[in-house]
Amino acid sequence: MVDLNLDRINSHSPYVVTASEGSMSFQFVTDFGVTYNVSFLEDELMLSDESYQFIIANTNNKKSPRDSKMKQTIMAIVYEFFECSNTTLLYICETGDSKQEMRNRLFEIWFNSSLRKSDFVFMSADIRDAEGIPNYAAIVVRLDNPRLTSVIAEFTETVQLLSQKPE
Secondary structure (H helix, E strand, O other), X not given: OOOOOHHHHHHHOOOOOEEOOOOOEEEEEOOOOOEEEEEEEEEOOOOOOOEEEEEEEEOOOOOOXXXXXXXXXXXXXXXXXXXXXXXXXXEEOOOOOOOHHHHHHHHHHHHHOOOOXXXXXXXXXXXXXXXXXXEEEEEEEEOOOOOHHHHHHHHHHHHHHHHOOOO
């Protein structure tokens, strides 16, 4: 488990972030009353590197207007994760409400417009399931990760494998 420094997160976050004891789960409430839970779960999808699945959840299901402070808060948490760890971050967009394409695009914009974008490799993929529903996944890896080449190759191979139609 990666230990994130809550004081450092809050020094870069416009919203006050709290942590759940004994887990890699963090909460904050926006000016609009939306409660977010940001968590990291150990994942075994990437065999070539230690990886964590990155989850952002609107826990009170309130409508979330555009909020640059939310982006800054989430990115402060992500940056702290990478300050403490040189592992792979895996982001899979939730598909239950058919907004996965928008979520993927937003997350990609956040990284590509970030002041620290040159520190990371961000790769995303669109994987269609048997019904043709798009599923989006992305990895974020620090450029100085010694296993960077194998992580990228494994992600690419996994996406190709999952994209093949069953016979």
